[in-house]
Amino acid sequence: MSKKLIVVVGAGPGVGNNVAKKFGANNFRAVLISRNQDALDQYVKELSSEGIETYALAADVASSASLTAAFEQIKNNYGSPDVLVYNAAVLKSGQPTSLTAESLVSHYQVDVAGALHCALQVIPDQVAQKAGTILFTGGGFALRPSANYAALSIGKAALRTLAFTLAEELKPQGVFVGTVTIAGIVAPGTHFAPELIAEKYWELYEKREEHEIVYS
Template sequence: MKPLCIIVGFGTGVGLGVARAFGQAGFQLGLIARNPSKYTGALQSLEEAGINATFEAADVSNEKSLTDAITKFQQSQKVEVLIYNVVSPRYGKPTSLDAEQVVQDFRINVVGALVAAKAVIPNMLSQEHGSILFTGGGWAHYPWDEAASISIGKAGLRSLAFTLSQELANTNVRVALVSIMGQVAPDTPFDPDKIGGAFLAMHRQPKDEYQTEMLFKGA
């Protein structure tokens, strides 16, 4: 049976690049998106490349919805890799933001990652291996006032990755993030397929070379 990689936040950008990388490496893919019907073309391209993938719909801001989707994938096999690739793309300076909007963004950008991680950690611990990887961003390091909520979210996600990594340090479950330090675009150093390769490289790192964060500055 192929190892399972669950990608929360599949789309036509980084999500597709990550899916290609892990699919070509022999993984069965479990893809989660709010509206899977939007990505039938992307799914077809994976299938044409001989990559096995199935979809579940979920609202990442809803704990039960996200947990249920991840649980469905784990009913048939245990997950080896979880990737959380979600961001609420709300722009605006801090004082222009509504408080409830920021709370909702934080649920999507950070809390959803924790919910997803908690849904797979028990199985990963029982099988004594697994990788939990988050999509980080440069705004965690260099906050931008025009993207205040995203900057807050990426900083929170980075802190979550580091604290989870500390908690699980004495296990064979590793937690890390790939922080994309530039604008994602095809046929550039930040091509989604190149980013997908970085995620796969993080998963394959030997334990004595583990790093909690990779700053992806282009390839």
């Protein structure tokens, strides 16, 4: 049986790559997307050393055109993604009054609009196949917003709403949408170790029941 394909947008040494490893260990090929090609080359080397068929594309999640081009390449070179994981966010502190309308929109572009744009790249094929999964990396600020992380709190709340509304729309068409709401600071060797969190993405994919897992 041919391997399925997972695309991780916002690849990195934490949650993103560990999700790719978890799916890769379960007969998936992986495509990693982030801005830094040098880092991506290291990630591909690392995952490939574990026997995971891994590819990478550099793209800027703040640019819809960059994401569109990346997904066109993915489809042409590797096929239609069976699973999309959106793991990108602007992790920057700042109180509400430190924001401007323009800076909030720039955060929102990465935290939420980029997620929607990536989803829109895979939804048509997933709907046509009546199969597919879209998973978002949420955050505890969606449930308990912080004044010190105002833009991120707003973004994670909006991303959570995007996940639930997409789930409602796409469920009748065979596409599952879910979010892992990480209510803590990701850190190796703790309860919030990325490999432990990655298990929850697999759980959502496998069970396809609840649309949110709050990891706390």
